[in-house]
Amino acid sequence: MALKHKTPMLDELEKGPWPSFVTDIKRVAERKPMAEDLLGLLEMSYEHKEGHWKHGGIVGVFGYGGGVIGRYCDRPDLFPNVAHFHTMRVNQPASKFYTTEVLRKLCDIWEEKGSGLTNMHGSTGDIILLGTTTDQLEPIFYELTHDLGMDLGGSGSNMRTPSCCVGKARCEWSCIDTQDITYDITMRYQDELHRPMFPYKFKFKTSGCPNDCVAAIARADCSIIGTWRDKIRIDQEAVRAYVGGELVPNGGAHGTEKRALDIQKEVIDLCPTKCMEWDGKNLKIWDEDCTRCMHCINVMPRALRPGLDTGATILVGAKAPILEGAQLGSVVIPFIKMEPPYEEFHEFVEKMWDWWMEEGKNRERLGETIQRLGMKAFLEATELQPDPRMVNTPRYNPYIFYDPAEVPGGWSHDPKAYRERHHA
């Protein structure tokens, strides 16, 4: 069936070896006018080199302040079927395992009530249902909750859908239950997720180890990253097997052929703290100097494993550039045992939010509030003790805000006595 709009430019994107989203949309377009008009609108964007969507209005499901991104096209005259084209963010199950049963049901709902197009997944982690009309929002929500046991994710100034790496489900290095932590946060803070009451968005991301496969440190207001505080477990036999060429280095990530590992060059020399030694027979790690960067473990997964006294490092404040510039997460809790019922963590989160809600300005991310008011204010509000692990270096400017409580007489002088000592 020929489609309504000519799409010569988009057609170019049907070529080449990578799966083509154009070809994929086209097959839906044959039966769904929404997808058909989307193609037309997109072709026009390619011609103009400008997008054709207007700002979204406030649309959503009753009682929720987020989860739906309203979107209207600026040429409904030409593309009436995408005049409304709202997306719904559906909260993904932690680490994104699915049964085909639930996926098929989701497809059925979306075939019927939406564009038939999705993003699997959005950058935050949600299942993105791309494009529907306002009147379909409630029915879809009803079916999601009733038939699939699924709920919407976050948008607006609320807690955003937390996400995590695959963790213990299929990774040998996970030091924490990333899924369970994500589920716990999501469930405990449903209200915060659905009803915007923060100064701005707030994101949690959880990785099982410092490899950080969910990029938590770069894009979560609160990053939970698994770590350990005892010793790396060593199987010396296996170390020798790597050196002897019996095991493939780095689990095959650099080629699956067997080859002798040059342990000095590939491991010892790349250890950031130089805390390892290889005497030709045994590998020695000075664990007290190890900063748990994972490199040696990554290279010799069958010989080295994280320790057993596991927990997490908590960092806060990561974000994209708007307004004050991008930030990476900063360590505020070097180590916390992350075990159910996660009470200590909840207390921390709630103190953090109370402070941010009290002090944060409109559209100010947590990291920016901390920048503006200082780390001290944050640590005091969350009752954390300052620790050198929180900084790369102590301050190098002398602009110290001394605490008047520690100064004899506080901030006050005795001007009269001063002028008796010092004549003007």
Next chain:
Amino acid sequence: MALKHKTPMLDELEKGPWPSFVTDIKRVAERKPMAEDLLGLLEMSYEHKEGHWKHGGIVGVFGYGGGVIGRYCDRPDLFPNVAHFHTMRVNQPASKFYTTEVLRKLCDIWEEKGSGLTNMHGSTGDIILLGTTTDQLEPIFYELTHDLGMDLGGSGSNMRTPSCCVGKARCEWSCIDTQDITYDITMRYQDELHRPMFPYKFKFKTSGCPNDCVAAIARADCSIIGTWRDKIRIDQEAVRAYVGGELVPNGGAHGTEKRALDIQKEVIDLCPTKCMEWDGKNLKIWDEDCTRCMHCINVMPRALRPGLDTGATILVGAKAPILEGAQLGSVVIPFIKMEPPYEEFHEFVEKMWDWWMEEGKNRERLGETIQRLGMKAFLEATELQPDPRMVNTPRYNPYIFYDPAEVPGGWSHDPKAYRERHHA
């Protein structure tokens, strides 16, 4: 002879192995009331834990806007002989060699007309004559210029007394004539030195090599640091002599006993760019990767020497913390041949000053003006081309001020055409 004031606290500073400034002042105090009252005033400062000097008024010699720091004591009732206690900054000869003849003359002048106390030298480099009265300023100046061929140094918002390391006078590593450059700047810019016309102070410092023995990179608005752009000269014989223990490593800086140099550990591994290799016989340096840090040369001064195609790197903007925080110098000219008559350098300096005088706010150091207006403005004003050597990293924020000249249509839109394409 007993001194007028009791100084029990200062007396404590006559003990101990380091030369005592108290003992030194005391011997002058026996014949000079100014030094005697200085001791009394200082003892009172020790009691109060507060200094006893007031702000200086504008005092100086006729026609000069700097060179004298006015100072008045805040208890002239108790210490009348230091009621006035101005210092004079005398421009030191570059790298601070003296004949005893000139020093003795200086002492005679200062014995007669001042406190008899000096600082050899002030942090900027001047000879500091510590403490005299207003009426002595002109006579001292007269004698300095007539009898010693000496002149005052800088203070206030002018060019400050330039200074430099010992350089070619007694160092084998100097890549430039530090004294001559310092002398040239000082003489060429006498007007700028004596007559404040800048937004704030401006300092030049010149080191012969990247060891930077005059700390130019930390405290000069314009730092001139010698370097080379060809190859490190190697005497392989001497390298072997170090390894063989025939020569003392690091010129004896770590102990003067002969010992075999562990060239791998002490040199190769510490080379920041890892551009050296030692095969047991010969040392190979990949000079194209060398960043001329000096370490290997420092450790093996008899084997390695800087190259022969020498010149300087120019950095700008170093300063102490007030107002915007301390800055180190930033590279703006990676390499310049610094040979008499230094025309290229003069042109650079004059363009830099013109720009700073035009744009700089009152009490804004050059580095702060650059911070405020951007490096681009500085480079354009000084007609320098951007170079990756000017940065540790290119920008990581996306806040790029694109040049409208490069944008089709500049900064203007065609709102009508836009709204034809995009309906509101």
Next chain:
Amino acid sequence: MPFDPNDIMKDRITDIGPPKYDKFFPPVIKENYGKWKYHEILEPGVLVHVSETGAEVYTVRVGAARLLSVDLIREICDIADKHCGGYVRWTTRNNIEFMVDDKSKLQPLIDELKSRGNWFPIGGTGASVTNIVHTQGWIHCHTPAIDASGIVKAVMDELFDYFGSHKLPAQVRISLACCLNMCGAVHCSDIAILGVHRKPPFIEHERVQNVCEIPLVIAACPTAAIKPKKVGDYKSIEINEKRCMFCGNCYTMCPALPIADGDGDGIALWVGGKVSNSRTAPKFSKLAVHYIPNEPPRWPTTVQTIKKILEVYASDARRYERVGEWIDRIGWERFFEKTGLEFRHEHIDDYRLAMTTWRTTTQFKF
């Protein structure tokens, strides 16, 4: 009971959150949760994880356009039903993972995937270019300077060879964001593709007071370029264009300030970021190319520039060295020299922390 449009509160369920994760775990995952001992990549895109119990799980990772139709998802389900007991997962970078619990099931799965045209390219593991994290672009958002899906497709086509192989010195993570909001979190990527505007917004004075909250617009500007201004009878704003760095944040707050411009907009490329704490600390990506015009439908200049950077890196870096680690070793002067990219004023930072990026040492290479 079906949905009743006249009584949306009837039987309403809210705040149930997502299904509990383990509901969807395949049995081998559930049984070996937390017991995995080691893994190995058998060939690009194919992993085995071995449990302390002796159990094994084989994973086949396939690339996907992140934009998936229900048809394609159903096709994925067909495959998962046939080979994987009805389970499938997505990775954090939008690849699809099919898992089987026995080696004998692996080859049939791979054959099946390969039989379906180019929908299911196998790869994305180890020292490869895996899928490009990206954003909406012209498919859905209102602020983009560029498309997302089309550029990703064009780049992945060109780098396809690196997706299904392990020939690079290390992982290369490419991301794309269509505006400075950086939803693709491109700020810490080995190679980042960023949509940029280059003209200050124009102001529709007659609309501003009706459609915008002026104080919010003013507060939205990172460089304080916006001031309130009366224009004729309208309460409006003015923009100090010299202070504008084209972030579009004011447009997000106010539709009467359009910023997009077909000829002005385009792409900036950034390099050397990373997220992992492996060896070196996480790093931001730094500006490599200040501007490349939008060239739909296949953005050839962008694609070729990325390829050039990637290939110089591939030939010059040492094993394990991420792009940023490689550049740190060779120095930015060499990066620009080797890639032939031009170093310009735009590369020298002039925002808040600018002075921390300037070279404050005489150490550099000629």
Next chain:
Amino acid sequence: MPFDPNDIMKDRITDIGPPKYDKFFPPVIKENYGKWKYHEILEPGVLVHVSETGAEVYTVRVGAARLLSVDLIREICDIADKHCGGYVRWTTRNNIEFMVDDKSKLQPLIDELKSRGNWFPIGGTGASVTNIVHTQGWIHCHTPAIDASGIVKAVMDELFDYFGSHKLPAQVRISLACCLNMCGAVHCSDIAILGVHRKPPFIEHERVQNVCEIPLVIAACPTAAIKPKKVGDYKSIEINEKRCMFCGNCYTMCPALPIADGDGDGIALWVGGKVSNSRTAPKFSKLAVHYIPNEPPRWPTTVQTIKKILEVYASDARRYERVGEWIDRIGWERFFEKTGLEFRHEHIDDYRLAMTTWRTTTQFKF
């Protein structure tokens, strides 16, 4: 012609600058200018430089209080006349250098220096603690929070052993500045002693308008804590004390804002800075101890704390490792642990570039 106080313009000479440097070069220096080939430290404080011509110059470096009386300078001249042909120099760190052009002249010079009590301690070369660069303190300046010469004397007395020996892992450069203006350029020192105020200035409202330029005072405050304010009939200012970080810059502009306070003022210690480009780039010094009270006349807590830091460094660092390089290797967590110093809120930066100092990686040591 002598000076005529009634006609200061008579025969006036101005703008002649300093004497040309080479006027004061000893012959061996002049003849071998630019020809030096190598040097060696023969013993602490004693250097030989060898020229390509075969000539040699022997240097004996001696420590000095920077504050020198004319008597002491004359004594120096006596020595220089007797042994060094009437030449002498000062180093960039205020040590005195006596030079002789023949080995035979060396021992007599050394003997002479040693014969003069403790006025001329020999040392300051190589891996030593050389002279402390410092400032005026209570001897001359109006803004100091501490004395300079007295503290330097007390510290050098205690570290005297390290001045005349090469037992440290590397050079240790100690500097002192008596206020935040940092005339001692302490901001890049291995160990920096900094005078700090801890009370905001008090305001003498009745004096402000007479002795100060209010706009300049306001502009002088780095944290914009100062505003104009009318107090009674006086034009004056007010200070938001919460924003004050006690820099004293306003006092420099306005004597009616005294900031010194005997009980509030004291010392902060900073560590790990360096200036040379050797091995690692120049670095700023970082806060080690936020406050130690002023304890004249010998500042025992300051002295002992510095000694402690120095000795922990001496026992833990590797050869060539400057203090900052050592800390970079072991990490700040270990620095605080090993020195037993307390890590406090004050150590965490909260000024303009604060975020660039926070730890944005999971890499740290327990």
